[in-house]
Amino acid sequence: MVPAVLHETLITVEELRDQRVSYGTGVQYGPIEDGAPVARFETVETGPNPYMKVDVSPEFGISFEQRSPGRGGDVIETLAEIRSYIASEVFEPLDAFL
Numbered sequence: 001m002v003p004a005v006l007h008e009t010l011i012t013v014e015e016l017r018d019q020r021v022s023y024g025t026g027v028q029y030g031p032i033e034d035g036a037p038v039a040r041f042e043t044v045e046t047g048p049n050p051y052m053k054v055d056v057s058p059e060f061g062i063s064f065e066q067r068s069p070g071r072g073g074d075v076i077e078t079l080a081e082i083r084s085y086i087a088s089e090v091f092e093p094l095d096a097f098l
Contacts, residue, residue, distance in 0.1 A: 003062070003063040003065050004060050005062070005072070006058060006059070007060065008059050009027045011027065012054065012055045013052065014055050016052050016053075017049060017052075018046055018047025018051065019045050019050040020043065021041050021043055022042050027039045030072070039056075061077075062076075
């Protein structure tokens with residue numbers, strides 16, 4: 001199984017009838033496990049026919065395993081940080097010799 005990481009996610013309540021959102025924890029970004037909730041909202045019924053239509057547009061990436069040196073970090077972001085470090089800390093001091 002490839003570990004996943006949740007990036008920007010847009011959650012839009014498109015329709016809300018006879019209820020109101022009473023509590024929301026928001027989106028849980030970062031490494032996720034299969035079946036784990038990405039957001040949680042509680043509602044309170046305010047009428048006889050409660051209905052809620054929600055649109056969720058998640059954006060996923062691939063993450064390193066928690067036990068690896070990457071410690072659950074996003075693969076693309078981690079590799080970009082490594083590249084930046086090598087460019088500034090390794091190659092830049094060698095420019096005079098190249």
